[in-house]
Amino acid sequence: MSENETLDPLIAQAAQSLKLSVRQVAGAMRLLDDGNTIPFITRYRKEATGGLDEEQLRSVQRTMQELRDVVAERAKILKAIDGQGKLTPELRAAIESADSMKRLEELYAPYRSKRKTRADEAREMGLEPLAKMVWAGRCGDGDLSRVATACLGKHPALTSVEVVLQGVQDLLAARIAEEIELRDLARKTALKMALISTRLNAKSEDAATFQDYAEFEQAIGKLPPHRVLAINRGEDREALKVSLKWDQPLAQARLAGALNLSRHPAKQFMEQSIADALKRLIGPAIEREIRRDLTQHAHVHALENFGRNVRQLLLQPPLLGQTILAVDPGFRTGCKLAVLSPEGTVLAHDVVHVTDPKAAAQAEVRLVQLIQTHHVNVLAIGNGTASREAQEVVTKTISEHGLNCRYVVVNEAGASIYSASDVGRSEFPDFDATVRGTISIGRRLQDPLSELVKIEPQHIGVGMYQHDLPEKDLAASLGDVVESCVNHVGVELNNASAELLKYVSGLNKTTARAIVAYREDHGPFHNRQELLDVPGVGQKSFIQAAGFLRIRNGREPLDATWVHPESYPLARKLLQRAGVKPAELAQHAIKDSSLTATADVNQLSTELGSDRYTLEQVLSALLKPGRDPREDLSPPLMRASVLSLDELQVGTELSGVVTNVVDFGAFVDVGLKQDGLVHISKMADRFISSPHDVVSVGQTIRVWVDTVDTARGRVGLTMLKPK
Structure with missing residues (x-):
């Protein structure tokens, strides 16, 4: 690791945030910045990252990108505000210490280019000196009318005392809204006690769909992500009227205290200006921030939930050898x-x-x-x-x-x-x-994986509200999931489709099509090395992809394993040490004891000139050379008959397949026309924070009938055996 990486404050910051060592983060970023994929680093470069897994690597990548974005945005904001002549030392310090995009947005909000404001108009009328006098306490409530009268006629628009005082209040309200400490104080007040309130628009065509939110109110801190998305959808369809309730009078009192207005000569006028700032400027901005933050959090949660469901569906075991x-x-x-x-x-x-x-x-x-x-x-x-x-x-x-x-x-x-x-x-x-x-x-x-990769993952149908999510974020997130699944399982080079190959580490749509075309022109690949003969597949692509592409019955037995070509010499040493010929790999003849009993991993890696992580990876690949990780999952549930609601009674025991996992439970196919629902409260006899902790898509589970709603064709299920 270079000295520059050791001293890079962003790497140090990311390491502290993620509770990883600086060496791990620096090693990961060096590989990522050099174009290596996360699946490749996870499986074949553990020695460089200290054994980071895929989830940790994605966290490192995401965190470092966020930090780099903050640095770039900070520079842009400083330049923009400085260009307006409004960059005070206090504001510069606040911006330079901001550690998130959200905080930078909060600080920059009052200075963004926007349409002409009432404060701008008051400033053009020459009222800023009077506003500064009031702010500094050099003009009291009793003097305002007299001073305002003196301003009449100095600008064509200054036609009355009321116009003058309104302009001064507009300037004071704008200044209050721009004060960082005051905005933060108002924001903290709102965040502590804000409530989301919804009312149903009975005239809407979608009113029935959102009946549950007809008279709804809940604290924002207790509002689950799926309700946020449901409320947003109802609002978009004009079925719901949504408002945010919070204690603005309390915020006004706190701002007045922060400005020490108890002894201010223009206390009454300043309090009116605070109220105006809260109602017209700070309040709406804070409410937009809260709604936006709730939505962003809900989007992230929905993406994670949908991604987990898609992953489980893609990794369902294949049904081999069946017509x-x-x-x-x-x-x-x-x-x-x-x-x-x-x-x-x-x-x-x-x-x-x-x-x-x-x-x-x-x-x-x-x-x-x-x-x-x-x-x-x-x-x-x-x-x-x-x-x-x-x-x-x-x-x-x-x-x-x-x-x-x-x-x-x-x-x-x-x-x-x-x-x-x-x-x-x-x-x-x-x-x-x-x-x-x-x-x-x-x-x-x-073969679920090979077939489902041909469809954009948002259309697979195992999420909720995925069509309400930002399309770009959804595509990126689910693309990562599909890439992870494909490389987790591996690909048979001689029969994989281009749609499957394009997700392999180091390949893309163009190189995947080139591989299929080469296969059609030249016949099957005999060894991994022949990949370098494919147009567009260079040495770097080959290194990234080779370990994930298997060739069964080829000229090189190791090509059928997870061993990377760069580790073939090490693999042959291990096989020789165990007295096993490479050709025997096809018969799965290697026993655990023949390889692992020879020495401990650290000693063996030193003897063979390798490192512990690479040696462990090669050992694992040799012990289970043809292993498909999907073999460990539940096979598909076979049925020979159908059920009807009339056959069910509370307590009836059934077997079913989980078809979707959502925040509030899981939908299960038990052979009825509609899937039954197991509510999260019916999943375990202990508290669980997420249904994903108990079930996953495609899993076969045992359930009992809890409720039967014949009129609506619905069945409530429980995973808790009736006593």
């Missing part, structure tokens, strides 16, 4: 069918109708034909419109014909977007959009 019959349900247009081989090749496709009794009989016959002809034992049924009806026909067909089949309900969100996309058309140019959408549903069961 799938995909079913895309529909009423008017019928149920689209597609039979997929274990490799995802389309073997047959058709359309059947299940809602008309006559057509349903024909649908059963066609289902039996497809299932028996192609030896299908798993059906993937989309969860959209007519899903319930399709499930009923499928279960009836399975039962009456004695078929050895089960079905899985698959989240079909975004399938229609994929079917009409350039990616969908290029993959299946000979099929229409309806068939492409059905194929997508089936492939999501065969």
Whole structure:
């Protein structure tokens, strides 16, 4: 680590904030600034960061960017205010000590370029000297009328004493609003006791949707993020009228005390100016700040929640070695069918109708034909419109014909977007959009990650309010999630799509397409080194990507593992030490004891000329060379029958799949037309701060019926076993 990095105050500040060492932060930033990706650093450069994990690295990157942005913004603000001739020593000190963008915005707010104010007009009328006299206490309440009279006629607009005094008050109010300490005091008062209040606009078309907020009021400190977003949405749709309530009289008293007005000659006039400043200038600005901060916090929380759900969905285990019959349900247009081989090749496709009794009989016959002809034992049924009806026909067909089949309900969100996309058309140019959408549903069961990366993650449908979030932030955040998942699982170089490859560390859309084109022209890759023959893939890209791209049955056995090519010499030394030939890796013949019993990691790394982190990574890769981390997760829940509300009673035990996790609980598919809700209070017999602490999307859980609302078709569930 260089002396400059050691002395960099931003690195030191970030290290202190994140409770990391300066060496760790400096090492991480050196790699990040050099263009290395976070997945690559996490897996293959732990020695440079002291073992930082992916989450820590993203925190370092985010924190350092925020600090660098503050430095740049501070310089711009100092230059702008100095150009106005208003940069006092006190203001300069406050700006230079500001450690966040929010604080800089607060300090700069009174000096931003804006339309002409009432204070500007008063200044043009020559009233600033009188305002300064009042502020300094050289003019009392009893003298104001006389002094104001003397100003009449000095400007065409000064036609009365009232006009003069109003102009002076405008100047005083503006000065009060610009005083840093006074604004901060008012802000602290508002933050301590502010309430969000909503009233329903009964004339709105969306009034029924926001009925829960018809007469709503809550302290801002207790307002959960999902309510902030719901209130914002209601306000945007003009269904809610939203206001912020806080104690302005108390703030006025505190500002008066700060200005020591008890002995001020113009106490009454100054108090009126404070009230005017609070009502017209400070108050509205603070209320905007509070609403903005609540919204920003809610956005960050929603992004994190949505990202966690997307991650869990992407990392669902693949259903390998199965021929799938995909079913895309529909009423008017019928149920689209597609039979997929274990490799995802389309073997047959058709359309059947299940809602008309006559057509349903024909649908059963066609289902039996497809299932028996192609030896299908798993059906993937989309969860959209007519899903319930399709499930009923499928279960009836399975039962009456004695078929050895089960079905899985698959989240079909975004399938229609994929079917009409350039990616969908290029993959299946000979099929229409309806068939492409059905194929997508089936492939999501065969390999969720490979299929879902073809859809923009905001369309996957496992969040709340994601469509209300800033599009740029959403795309960046979810892009990080997808990148993390792809590199966590790894990619088979010889069969991965360009849509999957573009998320691999060091690659992008252009190089991913180039790899696929090279594969089509030259056949499969025989070793990782051949990547350097692909146009656009240079040495730097190769180093970043190689470890995440696997080649099974290639010329180099280590290419099928997580071992990076730069560590092949170390891996061969370890294998030789353990008496294992590289070719045996394909049979998973290596035992834990054969490698780890030889010496402790620190001693072994010294002997082999490596470092502890790299040695541990290589050892792990050799012990489980073909490991897919998704193997540890719950397999898809197979069903053979459907449920109806009439069958349920309070206390009925069910198995279900978590389809969405939100702030207040989790939605669970238990085989009904609508998902049931497990409220956060029904998840554990202890306090939990987040449903994510207990469940995750795709997890199979055991639940019991807690409430049944037949009229609205809703079921409340509990994870607490009835006593």
